Amino acid sequence: MNKNIFQKIIHNEILAYKVAENSDHLAFLDIHPIKIGHTLVISKKSNRDKIFSLSEKEFISIMYFTRKIALGIEKVIPCNRVGIFVMGFEIPxxxxxxxPMDKESDGNFSKKRxxxxxxxxxxxxxxxxxxxxxI
Incomplete structure (x- = not known):
C-alpha cells in the first residue's frame, strides 16, 4: 500500500514540525505556509479524504483538538483571528x-508561499x- 505524505508523517517516516499530538490526532506546521503559524491538523486513525465522511464522534473529536491548537496559535502569533479551512484536494x-489571519485575503491559497x-x-x-x- 502506498502511503500519502500524512501517513508517512504519522509513522515518523518524514520530518514534521509537530505542535501537538494525541492518540487520534496530530498538528504540525505546514512546510509551505501561507502565513507564519499555518498549521495542519490531521486524523491519525482515519485515512478518509472527506471531513464529513468521518463519524460524528470522529468529527467532534478532531474539531475539539483543532480548537485547542487554534487557541495556542492565537497566543503566539499576533493576528485578528485564526481561520479554519477544510479543502483536501491536494492530499486524500x-x-x-x-x-493566522488579519484580513480575508490571508486565506488565499493561490498566493505565494x-x-x-x-x-x-x-x-x-x-x-x-x-x-x-x-491551555
Whole structure:
C-alpha cells in the first residue's frame, strides 16, 4: 500500500514540525505556509479524504483538538483571528488548515508561499507547542 505524505508523517517516516499530538490526532506546521503559524491538523486513525465522511464522534473529536491548537496559535502569533479551512484536494486524507489571519485575503491559497528555515520552523513549533500545553 502506498502511503500519502500524512501517513508517512504519522509513522515518523518524514520530518514534521509537530505542535501537538494525541492518540487520534496530530498538528504540525505546514512546510509551505501561507502565513507564519499555518498549521495542519490531521486524523491519525482515519485515512478518509472527506471531513464529513468521518463519524460524528470522529468529527467532534478532531474539531475539539483543532480548537485547542487554534487557541495556542492565537497566543503566539499576533493576528485578528485564526481561520479554519477544510479543502483536501491536494492530499486524500482529512486535514484542517489553521491560518493566522488579519484580513480575508490571508486565506488565499493561490498566493505565494512563505519560505522558512529549519531553525525558524523549530523555534515556531516549540513556541506554539508550549502555548498549547498551557491551555
Amino acid at each position: 486524507h482529512v486535514h484542517i488548515h489553521l491560518i 512563505i519560505v522558512l528555515s529549519s531553525k525558524n520552523f523549530k523555534f515556531l513549533s516549540e513556541k506554539i507547542k508550549n502555548s498549547i500545553r498551557k
